[in-house]
Amino acid sequence: MKENKYMSIYQNIVQDVKRGEYKPGDKLPSEHELAEHYKTSRETIRKSLNLLAQNGYIQKIRGKGSIVLDMTQFNLPISGLVSFKELSKEMSNPPKTKVNELTEMEGNAFLEKVLELSPGEKVWQVVRSRNFDGENVILDKDYFKQSIVEQLTVEICKNSIYEYLEKDLGLIISFAKKEFVVEKCTEEDYAYLDLKGYDHVVVVRNYVYLEDATLFQYTESRHRLDKFQFVDFARREK
Known part of the structure; x- marks a missing residue:
């Protein structure tokens, strides 16, 4: 009690x-x-x-x-395992999401490695830009194993993929491994982001797993340099 x-x-x-x-x-x-x-x-x-x-x-x-x-x-857009829609609810001026690409494709050598795919296994590729105050400052590139996520639509991708996976498909998303690096801008970055002269982006890579430890999603969240801030809260345990 x-x-x-x-x-x-x-x-x-x-x-x-x-x-x-x-x-x-x-x-x-x-x-x-x-x-x-x-x-x-x-x-x-x-x-x-x-x-x-x-x-x-x-x-x-x-x-x-x-x-x-x-x-x-301490509110980290890249900390924890939450959807962008969930994070947006905490913002006074929520960003807008545009779905640039939704593609069904066979995994290439890179995706076979990061998603542990079998040769010829198919994935969904979702490319979305996040617009803050009229500027596209984040580019999210998501790849989902089609054997687990059989169907995706533009409307689902614009709203919340995680909400669809959990509420409609009944999947239990459990944990993720994250990597942070700075890389030179790619053609996609130039195409989909308002880079304001910056030629590098901060890339947050996520490897996302289900409750049974099945890897089902690989994500690259690409941030314009001046709009990226990593702030976290840590307390030393005695």
Whole structure:
């Protein structure tokens, strides 16, 4: 019961932070005040605050209490395993997606290697540009094994492929391996991105697996240099 209580308090405070009731730099009420407000023990409140600290919502400072951190700087478009549609919901000015290509093709030597394809095995190629404030600054190139994803449409690709895979196909997407590199621009980058004179892009490569550890997707997310920022939150465990 206590575990449910401290988790409920944690979630309530997270929602308060997201709604702006607590702003970055604000100090949370004291443990005593929170215990009275939630009608629970200080031990339960302490567990809730520890969880908030572990997840980057607050910093506990001796003599000052719990200070709310700026979570916007920790929202990584390339961190975690979420769809672009899910990330867009957190943005005040959501970007627009354009499907440039949707192609059914046989895997070439490169795709056979990165997707562990059998010779002649087919894949879906999806090329989408992401437009922020009138500029195409991200190019996403996705490849899905057709043996797992039998059908794709332009409408699905424009909306959310992951939503379709999970809700319609019942697939359980579990984990991904990521690589980050800087590469010279390709012809596709010049064709689909507003590069503003930049001749390199940041490339985030994803190898995505299902719950049974089946590799089913390879992705290259190609970012214009001035629009790419890698910011993450890490806490040293003692």
